[in-house]
Amino acid sequence: MMRFAIVLGLLIFGSTGGEIAITYGMKATGEPARLRPKEILQFLGRALCNGWFWAGAPLMALAFYALLVLLSWEPISLVIPASALSYVVGTFGAKYVLGEDVSAARWAGVILVCVGVALVAKG
Amino acid sequence: MTHERRLRIKTLFMVLVMVVCANTGDLMLKRGMSGIGEVQPTLAGLACAFPLTVSNSSIWIGIFFLTGFMLSYMMVLSWADYSYVMPAGAFGYAILTLLAVVFLHEVVSPRRWLGVVFICVGVLLVGQTKPRTTPAVREALA
Numbered sequence A: 001m002m003r004f005a006i007v008l009g010l011l012i013f014g015s016t017g018g019e020i021a022i023t024y025g026m027k028a029t030g031e032p033a034r035l036r037p038k039e040i041l042q043f044l045g046r047a048l049c050n051g052w053f054w055a056g057a058p059l060m061a062l063a064f065y066a067l068l069v070l071l072s073w074e075p076i077s078l079v080i081p082a083s084a085l086s087y088v089v090g091t092f093g094a095k096y097v098l099g100e101d102v103s104a105a106r107w108a109g110v111i112l113v114c115v116g117v118a119l120v121a122k123g
Numbered sequence B: 001m002t003h004e005r006r007l008r009i010k011t012l013f014m015v016l017v018m019v020v021c022a023n024t025g026d027l028m029l030k031r032g033m034s035g036i037g038e039v040q041p042t043l044a045g046l047a048c049a050f051p052l053t054v055s056n057s058s059i060w061i062g063i064f065f066l067t068g069f070m071l072s073y074m075m076v077l078s079w080a081d082y083s084y085v086m087p088a089g090a091f092g093y094a095i096l097t098l099l100a101v102v103f104l105h106e107v108v109s110p111r112r113w114l115g116v117v118f119i120c121v122g123v124l125l126v127g128q129t130k131p132r133t134t135p136a137v138r139e140a141l142a
Helices: A002-030 A037-048 A052-075 A076-083 A086-098 A106-123 B003-036 B043-055 B057-079 B083-089 B091-102 B110-128 B138-142
Strands: none
Touching: A002 A037, A002 A052, A002 A076, A002 A086, A002 B057, A037 B057, A052 A076, A076 A086, A076 A106, A076 B138, A086 A106, A106 B003, A106 B083, A106 B091, A106 B110, B003 B043, B003 B057, B003 B083, B003 B091, B057 B083, B083 B091, B083 B110, B091 B110
């Protein structure tokens, strides 16, 4: 049980930490002026030169590896509902790290999605 | 069309691209790996599976779609809130369940349907909020 909690913690830390770092990097990169191949390629070039992207990628790789380890120990019907907690942790990160304005409606939506994902995975 | 409405449509379109690419990519990987068979987690097992994996067209189609997912995810995060995109992306779970019923004729339990309803209502609630609550880069530099 303890090892499950530790690796789940790594999974949630890696996925939310990685996604927050990538969000930070993409915001700094700036959006493509138009959704056309030339602008998208220029955006990709700028994004790949951003340090936050390269900080986020290994954290997401850590999360993926933690997910594989958890799936090798426990059934998917336990792992996916438990990992749905990352929606709540991610929203806290968005609010306090990225400075996003998370309204009551958005919080309610996030919690409903979190419960919904848990129910779908439980089958 | 107002700026906010345009931003909302652009964001929801990109989230849809993201979800379709992720689900198609996962399905193609699953199809490819099922064709290869069980991979033994040993050096010899991995060495044996590697040429089969890189010569499998389903795997490459899966990688193509997953690359599309990553690119659309990076782009949407360049203008929209993470707390908006993340729950909206969970819509994929609902779409997968619907596809499983329509195309694979799977029987879905009431609990799973309840989960799909929760996800849809949650995504609708998040979708009603402003896609961006932090200043855009150009605005921030101004």
